[in-house]
Amino acid sequence: MNVTIYTDGAARGNPGPGGYRAVLEYIDPKNQLHVKELSAGYRRTTNNRMELLGVITALEALNRPCNVTPLLGFQVCGGCF
Numbered sequence: 001m002n003v004t005i006y007t008d009g010a011a012r013g014n015p016g017p018g019g020y021r022a023v024l025e026y027i028d029p030k031n032q033l034h035v036k037e038l039s040a041g042y043r044r045t046t047n048n049r050m051e052l053l054g055v056i057t058a059l060e061a062l063n064r065p066c067n068v069t070p071l072l073g074f075q076v077c078g079g080c081f
Contacts, residue, residue, distance in 0.1 A: 001026060003066045005058045008073030009050025018045040020054035024061060036061060 004025045011018025019041035026034045038057050042050075055070060062068070 001064065001066045002069070003062065004069045004071065005055070006071050007051075007054035007058055009047065009052070009054045010073075011045050011047045011050055015044045015046050017041070017043055018047065018050045020050045020057070022054045022058035022061075024058055026066075 005022060006025075007020065007022040009018065009020035019039060021037070021039040024036045024038075028034060038054075038061060040053075040057070051072065055072070058070075059068070
């Protein structure tokens, strides 16, 4: 099973309010796309914590061994800055 995980996390201030989001995508043998979205927000956190928690939460959501392709926020952007 091949799963693609898109994640991003951010915080305003250090520490400050922030959150993360993760989207897991899997195409089954019948070529049907399955999507699971995860997110959470925190009143007092850091940017690094949110970036890491997005990836960790997505990996914890997997219920069997998979080939995982993780794409973090800065990778999806393609180094736009």
